[in-house]
Amino acid sequence: MSHMATTSRQRKRGHDPESVLSIAVGVFNERGYDGTSMEDLARALGVTKSAIYYHVPGKEQLLARALDRALDGLFEVVADPCATTGPAIERLAWVVRQSVRILIDRLPYVTLLLRVRGNSPTEQQALDRRREFDRFIAHLVKEAAADGEIRPDLDPALVTRLLFGTVNSITEWYQPARGSADDLADALLKMTFDGLRV
């Protein structure tokens, strides 16, 4: 079978860049990025090892694209006018709600992002962007505290870590049957903004 014939068959089987990325992220999350070989990816795609290089130059490029998928979503949230205008406490609640939505809409991508430890320039860059996002949140928390809307006795950086710790922990157990992103965000905001205690 010629190379052209193979790739044409792959296209028919749906191996556009989007499905390659989606399948690769599934394999990364299952085996760990470091534990995944190009052979593993080829096997998951149902193509030969040489054909995989037609779809993608390498593992690291797929990782970069996958992490951007998660990070771009979060940065769209903080760039939205709802995140930049109005009372800080409302902006914070909106950003938390939208982050839950991104996490659920892009679950495998966010799951992968949360496992990144900085083992390569690609991972380092993703960590830098995560920290930038965290700084945006910490700043919002600080503003809300300065407005007198958030309890002033908690360190904004700590509130950010605890609040997004709660958001991110959803990746550990989320299943569509357990409710919509909006229901989940409602419950999360009730607990963290208004408290469980009556």
Next chain:
Amino acid sequence: MSHMATTSRQRKRGHDPESVLSIAVGVFNERGYDGTSMEDLARALGVTKSAIYYHVPGKEQLLARALDRALDGLFEVVADPCATTGPAIERLAWVVRQSVRILIDRLPYVTLLLRVRGNSPTEQQALDRRREFDRFIAHLVKEAAADGEIRPDLDPALVTRLLFGTVNSITEWYQPARGSADDLADALLKMTFDGLRV
């Protein structure tokens, strides 16, 4: 060098069962349990591959011991009279506080526990014990809601997941310089029980 001489030297270098376990857990957390070989463990302990079998029959036995270290801590918490007598809301707050303490005191063991996915009978057993712990918490939440002390509009199982999602997320960023277990538990309880909003 004879086998006896080697093991005697290892003992002098401090390879009692406790330090073997502690070093092994460090390697499991760094490389992943599945990605860790007996050779990796021998290297980390600074012993030959044959000498490692003097210290431990195999990887899975170390995993079982490590997971028990985390789970036994959590089960001591829920067996304490403070967790079983008194108003449910106070018991819940106490269990959350003590769980933060266990998480920080036994950080590498809890970190390992949270990564377990059930890939072996040992992992399956650990997951079963985690679920038993979760059921205890969900029951406490339910009782506190029945007492009218916790908002009744949230599903107890969801509250349990969100609350312990917040607790468990501490493993992602905790450093001793960031405060004591008690300070951290204070902040976490303020956010989740009383809410961030003033």
